[in-house]
Amino acid sequence: MKINSKHIAGLFLLLGLTTSCKDELAKVNQNQNEAETPQAAYLLTSTIKTTTDSYWGISNNLASSLLFVQHWARIQYTDPDRYIFTNNDFNEGWSTWYSKSISQLKIIQKLAENTGNDNYKGVEIVLQSWVFSLLTDAYGEIPYTEAGNIDVYLTPHYDTQEKVYTGLLNDLKSAQALLNPSGKNIEGDIIYNGSIAQWKRFTNALRLRIALRIADRLPNLSKTTLQEIAAEGSGYLTSNADNAQLIYRDAPYRNPVSASFEAREDYRVSKTIVDKLRSLNDPRLGIYADTTTTSTPEKYIGVPNGLTASDASNLGFARTSRPGIYFRDPHAPAVILSFSETLFGLSEAVSRGFITGDAADYYQKAIRASLEQYNISNDQIVSYLSQTAIKFDSNRYKKSIGEQKWIALYGQGLEAFAEWRRLDYPQLTPAKAGALNGKIPLRFLYPGTEQSLNGTSYKEAIARQGSNTLLTKLWFDVE
Template sequence: MKLFKYILWVSGIALVLTSCSKELEKVNKNPNEAESAQPDYLLTNGIKTNVDTYWGTDASMETSLLYVQYWAKIQYTDPDKYIPAATSIQTIWNNFYAQGVEDFTTLIQLGDTLNNPNYKAVGIIMRSWIFQVLTDLYGDVPYSQTANIEKYLTPKYDNQRDIYLGLLAELKTAAGLINTSGDAIGGDVLYSGDMNKWKKFANSLRLRIALRIADQEFDAAKAVFDEIGADNTGLIASNSENAQLVYLASPNQNPVAKNRETRSDYRISKSVVDLLRAYNDPRLAVYGAVPKDTNTIVGITNGLPTDSASRLGFNKTSDVGAVFTATTAPGVIFNYAELLFIKAEAAQRGLLSGDAEDLYKQAITASFKQYNLSDAAATTYLAQASVAYDAANYRKSIGEQKWLALFGEGLEGFAEWRRLDYPVLKPAYAGVLDGKIPLRLTYPSAEQALNGANYREAVAHQGADQLVTRLWFDVR
């Protein structure tokens, strides 16, 4: 009898717990949150958060913009001396993987579920761009096993070569999926649903990656240029087709503008100011701001000790120009000038038919037009002997002018400076790398703890996990 009562008591408790569990499930549901992802919301959020990361504090202001000497720091100068904060390295990794790769993988899956190949194509294009940025910055990174946590809790690190080749294949697939007369997509804050522009962006990214690997895999690069390089109708063809997010008022303002609301840590680098002045470049008035206490633009040397930098004076040194600090300043991730520089170099190296010098001039003119400078100003600039294209040293001609045209795009500028080795930059004044400039970011410390075996394998393949370890694409 006692046993029977005990069984009834246990059964009753189990029934109560089951009921409580079901009630808790009901209570914990958010009535204002969709239980399944909506592709338009996912696309908007995915573009916004990842362009924010690309242009934001950790990936740009505290690292790549300093390393490639577009910006310099006037206070709290440790990052400018090549002492990055561990939180910056971790945040870049977390944001691009959790808010980028994960979200766009979901969008790709939704494209299949909804039978809308245009959503799938856009998801592949944006995810490929993020992977390109990640491998440019870190080297070997998780790629083939990502965004599948149920199967790969600790994803392997793919070799940089394999990542680039994989991205070339994925982008080709994405371009082929696009149907300009098919179902529309919503939430597109990059190209407003214009699938022809998305196809041009995909093909332009393919050329960027093809040139990135050309020093190591010339034949693979040439195959890409042979396929699409001469077809201007399939590539970004004007500044109106730049891949860029045009920001809005707060709280959706440009990350640089948001930073300037509470901080004044950054100034334009002396390296940029000096080169612009040497070439009588009218972009100086665009890239730099005139300080309050002077009537001329003043850049500062990278990597000064904090006390030395602060003594220069906030009102006597130049911030970057308003075109970058305005609330609605666009976050550019691929501009027309870059595409023309890619074609100029490809023509010079036999990857593409065409006149390298003419394409070089077109690229500089496109950069001028991006900032509303006149054709006459570009013509005068190009007439200077110092700016004339030098085929015998195309890396210097293209490297310096491409560096100037990518001003503000710290991550892409950093990648191209490493590949071309121009302009010649002096290491940070008080840098901690024995007279060297960083060539990558180190892996975040969490990877050593949570994905240790794969981390160690990547380091064994790539080289020491240090800022000065040269990546596969950077052969010089």
């Protein structure tokens, strides 16, 4: 075959022109107002805000878990309060936490590795562990080991809850080793403003939460985890100033609860918690609930959970209590993990024999921390704690802790839902006109999209865990 030198020269000229055109197009398509390379600080801020909005918002909180644990109730459009859902009703959290939260955190991890900033990497692992814990607490088995790497795992495998929880404890242990208050600074942190010492304490508090989540299944691992935390030495949250929370700002960055109430009036405080707080002379009643618009002798009127639309309408908007202004304020904090929760956890850890200490003292301090969170006066706190009904019962520690923790977790629907299933207290009465034959939901439904987009993995998870229904009990929920 003869090679024509003119043709070869022409080919190289054409390739050169093509490459030049591509380079010019790349320059034209660059957005001069945005950075082409993502920055860890901006991604961190965005991820915290996006994740917390979803965690504290309508689908995962107001219209589901807050109703299940009877903190709130519906006064209109009552189907969710009657446990009437479709697969699409639980899509928002799954979609947001995987496609936005986890994917962005993975990018932060790569940026941290490229710049050698272990503190960014440590914070990324802590936040990622929190997100995965929200997912598995709500749904059960989830993509974990293969999640967030779509280039390699287009249809990620579902891991068992045991594997997820034990994996998260290992991840958090790794994060604790990476976090260094003397290391490089981080920016974009809208939880602790760059305080790595506080991130270290939050990391241990999250380890405590997960260790207790598996305590009925893997008590030895729970105990070992708490021993490792003690040996590490950073400690847990030390006051309400250490609360992991996002404090919202003015619109459009306002609290999602505030945004919901600006548009509509679907929600009221549940009669269950109003009655409980009233029976205990609990000073949080006036913070958790508003007085009725129309004056009533009781001042605070809760709505029974699970009414039909007509029965709820008959109660009326003006004669029932909205959630308190504290929670409807645009700047209200979205609490991720509180000092009070940590103290309740330590009380339980002592009660289970995982650590030494005074379980009753931790319990009383936990209640005090919750009351102080809302600026309740010391005199009121002392009076509240002196009641016989509040006294810690070491023989029934799950009841004592479960009931008071349920009160303290008001507004934190997903965590309250997980703890109610785990501790089995308080003992709640199912929705009055509920659709589950006198039972309360035990999990969220997998989104319908999983059946079509990740069908094989989805079916494997269902075969192990049980049918995709609201009443399928999850692995950590033993009793």
